Each structure stands twice: as C-alpha cells, then as structure tokens.
Amino acid sequence: MPDLRTEVMEVNMGPQHPSTHGVLRVVLKTDGEIVLDAIPYIGYLHRCFEKHAENVTWQQVIPFTDRMDYLASMNNNFGYVVGVEKLMGIEVNERVERLRVITAELNRIASHLIALGTYGLDIGAFTPFLYAFREREMILDLFEEICGARLLYNFMWVGGVSHDAPDGWIQKVLDFCDYFSPKIKEYNDLLSFNKIFIERTANVGVLPADVAISYGCSGPTLRASGVDFDLRKNDPYSIYDKFDFNTVIGEGLKGTVGDCWDRYWVRIIEMEESVKIIRQAASDMPDGNVKEKIPKIVKVPAGEIYQRTETPRGELGYYIVSSGDKIPERIKVRSPAFCNLSVLPAISRGIMVADIVAIIGSLDIVLGEIDR
Amino acid sequence: MDPFGRFLADLIPLFNDMPAWLAITITGLIAGTLLLVFMAVFALFAVYLERKVSAHMQDRLGPMEVGGWHGWAQTIADAVKLLAKEDLIPKNVDRILFKAAPMLVFGATTAAFGALPFSADLIPADMNIGLLYILAVSSLVVIGILMAGWSSNNKWSLYGAMRAAAQIVSYEIPIALSLLVAVVIVGSLNMSDLVRFQDGTIFDWIFLKYYGLGFIAFIIYFVASLAEVNRTPFDLPEAESELVAGFHTEYSGMRFAMFFLAEYANMFLVAAIATSVFLGGWLPPFPVLDFIPGAVWFVGKSLFLVFIQMWLRWTLPRLRVDQLMYTCWKVLTPFSFAVLMIVATLIII
C-alpha cells in the first residue's frame, strides 16, 4: 500500500468573496482547515488618487480624499485641510473647528458602526448589521442636512467648511447622542457578550504590542494591543486638546490583550468616547462665519508638511509638497488600513479558515484606502 | 394495512374491492403525491416566514410587493424564477455526481417524511421501527452533500462538504441518544405508539416528564437537530462569510432549488420528530381542545419549533469547526448519555 500523504491546498480567497470587505485577495495555503500561510494581494481598487492630486487644484483634491476611505470621508477631508491650512498659515475660527470635530466624530461613530455590523456578518450574526445600519442612517441624515451629501461629503474646505449648520442641527446632534448611547447596550446584549461570539473572537489573532508597532499599525488595531497611542491625544490637531475624553486600550477582558475581541471592544467603547466629544463640542457653540477664511483661490506657499490625523482606522498621514503653484506638487498618503492589513500574514499562521475571516474583519480594512 | 390505508378505505369504499397489491400501490402513490405537495407548499411558506421573521427582527418589513398583501407571493415568484433559469453545469465537474446529488438530498428527505405521524389516521407508513427508519434515511442527506461538494470541483464546495460530513455524522449521536430517552420511556420505536403514550394533558408529554430530564433530552435533541439541518449557529457547511456558499456554491437554478427545498423540508422534518417524540405529536395540550383536528396540532407545534429555529438563526453568530465538535462530543453527547442512563435507571427502579 502506498504511503498516505496530504497536500497543501492553495485557496484563493477573493477578490470576490463575501468577507474580504471589498476587492482584497488573500491566498491561503491550507492544510485542511488549518491555514499555513495567508498572503494578501492588493491593488484591485487602485484609482490613482496621488496622481490625480498632482493634476487638480488644491480645492479640487478634497472630493478625491472623500473617495479613499469612503466610510469616513469627513476624517479624510479633515487631515488634508488641516495640513494645507498649516502650510498656508490659516487659522480658522472656533465655530469651524467645532463643526469639524462634531462631523468627524459623528463619522467615526458611523464608521465604527459599520465595522461592528460587518464583523457580526463575518462571524455569522446577521441582525447586528441591520441594527448598526439603522443608527448609521441617522448620522447620514444629519450629514445630508448639513452638507447635502450622505457618503462623500466634500464638507471641510481649506479655510472653513462648505456649509454652516442649519438651524436646530446642533440640537439634532445632541438628540442623536441621547438616542445612541443606550443602543450600545443592545449591541452588547446581542453580540459583544454572546458566548459564541466571544469564543469565536477571544484569543484569536492575538497581535502583540511589539509586532503591532513594528508593522506600523495604528488606530483601534494598535490600541487593542495595549499601546496607548491616539493622535487626538498624542499629537493633537484642530481643537482636540480642549476636550475631555479617554483613549481606549485593549485589556484582554475576555482573552488575551490584542485579540480580535479586544479590537472589536475598543471600537465599541470608542463610540462612547466619540459621543462624549460630540456632547462637549456641541454645547455652547460659538457664532461665527464659517467661510470667512476661505481664500478665493487656494495658493499654497512652497514647502512641505506631514500632517497626520486619527481616522477611525488609525493614523492617516498626508505628506503634502507644494511648489507654490495652484496645484499640489505631490501628495503622498500614508493610509492606516494598508499598514493594518500588512500584519495579517504575521498573525494568521496555524489558525483556522474561519479565524482568517474573523481577523480580517477585526482589522476593519477599507480597500478604497488601501489601494487609493 | 396502514392507518393511512384504512383512512383512505373509509373515505373511498372502492378500495375494499380491489386486490391488496393494487390498493397498496394506489395508497402509496396518493401518499407520495400528497407528501411532495406538502413539502413544496411548506418550503414556500417557510421561506416566506423566514424572510418575514428575519425582516421584522431587523426592523425591516421584508417582501411587500409581489402578490399584494404583504408580498405573500414572493416565494412563489422566486420558485418560478429558479425553475425557469438556465440549467448551468460548470465545465470540469463530475457530471453524474453533480446531477445526482440534489436528487439524493431531496429524495432522502422525502423518504423520511413518509413515516411522520401527521395525525392518528394520517401516517403514510406506520412501521414498527418508524423512528429508526427516519433517522437512517435522513442520514443519507450527508452523502448527497458530500457528492455535491466533491463533484463541484471547487475548493470552497469541498470545504463545505467536508465540514458537513463531519458535522452531520457527529451530531447523529446526540440526536439518537436523546431520542432514545423517549424510546426507553415508551418502549417502542413506532411513531404512533410514541405519540399515543403521551395521551392526556400537556403534563403527560415526554418533555415534561421525569423531573426535567425529558426537557433536557428535548433541548439536546433540538440543538443537535439544528446542526443536522445546517442552521445557525451550526451552519458551517454553507457559512456564507467563510465558504461563499459552501457545498452548493456551483449550483444554480433548479438544482439549487432542490437543495433549498430539501433544506427547508429538513427543518420541518426535525421539528416534526421533536414534536411527535417530545411534544405529544397530534395531541392537544388539554383534552378540551380535542375538537381541533390532530394534523393542525401536529403542524402547528412543528411550525412553532421551526419558528424557534429561525429565531435562533437571526440572533446567533456561527461556531468554528473545532468548537462545533467540542459542543457535540464534550457537551451534548455526555449530557444525553447521562440523561439516558438516569432515565433508564429510574424506569428499572
């Protein structure tokens, strides 16, 4: 009788696959259900953002930044305009800053809600997804009211914001905060503390702090590993230094520090912190003309700057080079999801196929941002 | 002659004049046709129910357009669409197995339906080993699934098939053990005997007997049966987010419809077994309610269990393969074994 032997099976997960969150392709080398190696391949959604940016004016870049991380467009606008304003030496007034912070934090909640909902889908629970979208829809309604768009906002401009808040908008934001806080308990009941969910995510895909740092992870992925690093605190931009909020770090509540459940949990708590920031920013809103500092033609003096901001996915950096022209010389984007995804092969050896899905979901990647 | 044959003979006196072989053949044909119709109608209704239950649990409305009132004709339209679709067979599949698999799955399910006691008269085949027969025949489903996954020539399908094989074969054991509890109590494998034993009020039903042990057996059976029919939280063979669609990834149109039909029919099957073994089958909870026909009680109770299956599906995440096996071998099997032992001891004493 010939010797029985097994073969390594290579499976293509994606680019069309329900749980790769877009057009990501992961080549899995598997031994039965055990994954020996997982190699992500990217580039299926490349839209030449950086090249586009070299051919349009400073103002026209903003709609393109929307389209990188399409789940958190406000945060993407934010980093770019803060960087350009620093280069130009523009100081915007308090009302603009507050509107920017409110919208950015609302968008952070919306983005985390999607992360939460789709994570539920990845693990196999359908219902939390719909509940998360129900709340997200309200945020999108708020955005539509202030800037007219629901997904790609083009709201923050160099020197101001495109629209002032309409009457009663601030009150609606506060109402939403009151409505939203209790809803988190519902997600916890349904998903976070569900034993099956915990079994699927706790102690899975443990990302140790040193590995996370050496791969350049950022955002909730890094904080879940127990590293206290939040650009809103550590390198404050805009007026984040005025607000009182906590950075959330993973504590290994249900398993090891830095496992999938921690990454998920950090996002849940971060939503609460964002609500806190919004409440502070929306109370006694100052008056002011939100467009007073918007230049007719944006002309940036020659120079370069690296501006990093904290998006829902982590450190989004814009390296902006200006030659003093009407169009940027070069804009390089350091996208957080790209760095976060790069850690996948390191933490996915010797686990099961189902865990790969759990890990990809917990990294909360957006392919639009990875490929740009 | 079977109760169903007697029932028909009462209805149509002509049967009494026929030779026995002809009468039996005709009764069989009638029973088979009725069962197929029942399965199809039930599957359509269950799919509709599933959609509505999931929609309302998720603050949605579900299908609302087709047919007018709350989209009642949606699943009929879908079924017609599936049947009218082009019959696609991918190029490199094993054609014989690929074509045979849905038929086998569907056939096994239909065969198992034959022994279900819908009411005192409506038992298509009332055999003395009814329960054993149902368990044995419905196990054939796993072969069909394996065939489907293997012949599809698709790695995801293969994963699904392997998972299904491991899962269904494993969960047969807690299912059999927990059903044995009832068998030990009643002392018969005959489905109608199992039901008749529970005559009386709701407190005579097996799931409320033996100081809660019957209830534990019932819960174990219910959980294990979820795995048997690939429902959440044990829907690994077709885990959408992991395996695309599992063993039926390459199927479309009519063949897919057969898998789908079989899946929903299977849901009813396991619910019906639980009903007749633990929940008093066609018997009303209190004799006062005797005026309602037995079949209504039977289908109603089964539908309630099907609803709970759906409820669980739209609440729970999915287990991983190793956890699935853990649940089966380290939780359900020992517990069902312990319950069986205790009940057996109690009966002897």
Added chain:
Amino acid sequence: MAQYFRNIYETIATVLIGMGVTFRHLFTKSVTLQYPREQRELPSGTRQKLFVNIDDCIGCLQCEKACPVSCITIETIKAEKDEDLGETSNGKKKRMYLTRFDIDMAKCCYCADCVFPCPTECIYMVPEFDFATYDRNDLVFRFSNLSDEKHKELIEREKAKEAAKQQPPEAN
C-alpha cells in the same frame, strides 16, 4: 470542571439574552420606507442632480474650471456690442451667447464645487435623484436654450469673423 459548567451556563444565558433582544424587535415598528411609494423629505441643501438656470448664466466658465472631473462643458460666443442679451436676476449684464452648456451627470462626482463659485448662483443642485437611464448618453444634460437657427447663425457669424481676422481686408 467548574469552568466547563460555567461555559455551558454562560452560553445558554447569553443566547437567551440575545433572543430576548431580537424578540423585542419582532414587534417594534420597522424603520424602512417602502421606497417608490413612500419617500422621505429631502433636506433643502441636498446634493443630487445639477441644474442650470440658463437665463441667469453669464458664461464666465467658473463652474467649468472648478469641476474636478471635467463633467461640465461650456462653449460661448461673444455678443456684438449692440446686441442686448438682457440681465441676470441679480443685475449682471449678460455678454455671452451660450452655444453649449452640457453637464455629464455620469461623470459628475456630486461634490458641488461648481455651485459655490457661480457669481449669479445659476448652477445648483436640485433634489431629484431617480434619473437612471439605460443609455449613458441620456445622462448628458444639455442646458443651452438657443434655437437651432440661432445657433447656426451665430456659428456662421463667428466663422466669418475668424475669416475676416485671418485675411485682412485688401488694401485700398
């Protein structure tokens, strides 16, 4: 062993809690709208379809320049000095014939960058969003309201002018 039983207990308890949540939602009102029949009120500033009030357009090409995806195409012909094209609603004098004002909504990225620079506020977004078509060319909206004859006449005139410029009139 204690952990084993606690796990079982936790599983059952959390499953029941989760089932409670979904059961409560079974009876809450749905949040969705039956779209084509029910439609939500869009807020006033909503950004949907671009619309040009061509009577107010002065042909300054500001919007064309602002568009990051070049979906607006404008062609103008200067009016003669003695021609009066009227005024826009905010009192600006019109000096251009708009022979072409096309917006390709298939290209449009709905950023509304064109809306803000317009000096006469004649290009804006209207709350009309269901304009899907089967042919991409149907998404090119032509706003120029010159009649064909007028259009031809203007082009002829422009050609004549060009010709006149290139061939200076014969001396004497």
